[in-house]
Amino acid sequence: MQLVVKDNALINASYTLSLVEQRIVLLAIIEARETQKGVDTETFLEIHAQHYADRFDISVKNAYAMLSEASQALFNRQVTFMMIDEKRNKPEKRVVRWVSGVSYVDGSGIIKLRFAPEIIPLITQLEKNFTSYELSQVASLGLYATRLYELLIAWRSTGKVPEISLDDFRDKMGLASNEYKLMHNFKNRVLEPAIKQINEHTDITATYEQHKQGRTISGFSFKFKQKKVRKGERCEDLIRDPNTPDFFVKMTDAQRHSFANKMSEMPEMGKYSQGTESYQQFAVRIAEMLLEPKKFRELYPCLEKAGFQPTLN
Template identity: 60%
Template sequence: MKDNLLINASYNLEVTEQRLILLAIINARQTGNGITADSKLEIHASDYASRFDVTNDGAYRALKNAVLNLFDRQFSFKEEDRNGKIGTVKSRWVSRIKYIDDSATLEITFAPDVVPLITRLEQHFTSYQIKQVAQLTGKYAIRLYELLIAWREVGKVPQINLAEFRNKIGVEDGEYMRMSDFKIRVLEPSIKQINEHTDITVTYEQHKKGRSIIGFSFRFKPKPQAKVEKLVNPKRDPNTPDFFIKMTDSQRHLFAKKMSEMPEMSKYSQGTESYQQFAIRIADMLLQPEKFRELYPILEKLGFN
């Protein structure tokens, strides 16, 4: 299981605010600068508009409202001290915001306590997974998808206590207290969106004590991948600018796992990330034509044809 403190944090963000954070992660990845407590991450309305299919004007209005709301929000997570004692940390999301109306640009700086958690999330999400989240329009659906893919390797999430589950997906105290309302307004629409718009199919099981539902567990599996045709003749020179062979999802992850342990890949590793984290990033790199060309000799060495 991927242990990710931010995914397990209890918070309640609206859809646009969640998208804003994802765009900041994309920005940090594309610039290669990473994320620190001093980073001023730029987010352009045009990026939001193209990813989420809205107008530039609508994107900027949505982002400006989101960053103002995010500035006032807090979240919490559990943290162990050097003596092994668990404490609850409360933090703001961002310490600084700036908006430039003339260029429809936002600039945000994450709060110091958030930076290591955001960094873990950046390592966890591939741009492919971000593309899946982009299709979801419900905040509870986004949170549930994030929770599920943290367990992608085993394909199931063990029983979660009802109160804990409500916190994890951002249902506030006092909201949808009747189970029928919770299912109709939160759980079932989220399951429906995930099944219709993402790369996985999920089912849930409810757990009871007497007649009362006390928790839920989930099982999910990848959707069957359509057969992918090679886009170019694989015998072509990989140095050709348009050389790119599209891999299936299973191929990407299989070869990425092998590549993560190869000495030739050491120059691409980041700090203290695990082999698993490194493999996730490599799988993401293999979706990018330029990186694919660069890594193709290593793929050939591993038998990719």
């Protein structure tokens, strides 16, 4: 079991990370807790492309490229969290970097990072308020679903998350002020795909309720419950789609790119998005994924929804 453990201040923090960067942070947190030498301001943690590929079911080649790209952006990523000024006993908003140093070892598929001093206590000194979950629960989730899953399970003891204001919720999802400003876009591209992914791929089933001031939606609250797992059965067995076809159909390049463009705009494809990429960039990656038999079978329901009709030999 690989356990991700975070202080609740970090769970409820506001930050913007791509999906790859977020996954690197999760793997680094696991490494930080499992290492025998401990974590301090001098400790560099190593994340290997093979490890990343194994945990998130992608090719090692893609993992190399993802880690290399992430290493260039991760140093500038910030996190904003609330704490208490003990001297004045008042809330204090603190902004810090995630890491104090990061590098990529060319040709080795290894990213090395050192957590910033303010982050270290939030992942290693967890005597009071913390949340933990197995990494496997978020391995198949997209960017927004991962963040929402963390927010939900911080309330695992009650199964209810009190109303979160719209602005606060957007911050917690890592959205910029100009992203998905219209409510129907926010719901279709962020909230509802995240709920759907959580319900399909994790150990909980979640619903949300919207709250209004007048006619304007002002916030959301959530309820969730633990899925029942029968003895000797895994959650993966409960959520497997029995209708997923056990075949691979070769497509022409023109077909792959045509359907990939359609699929890139589907809400249910959100879990495969890297968060910061354009629809065009996403479509190119989808076209590459359709070359892999395993991914083809996984993506087939979306491919069929886009209008693809295979001719079987």
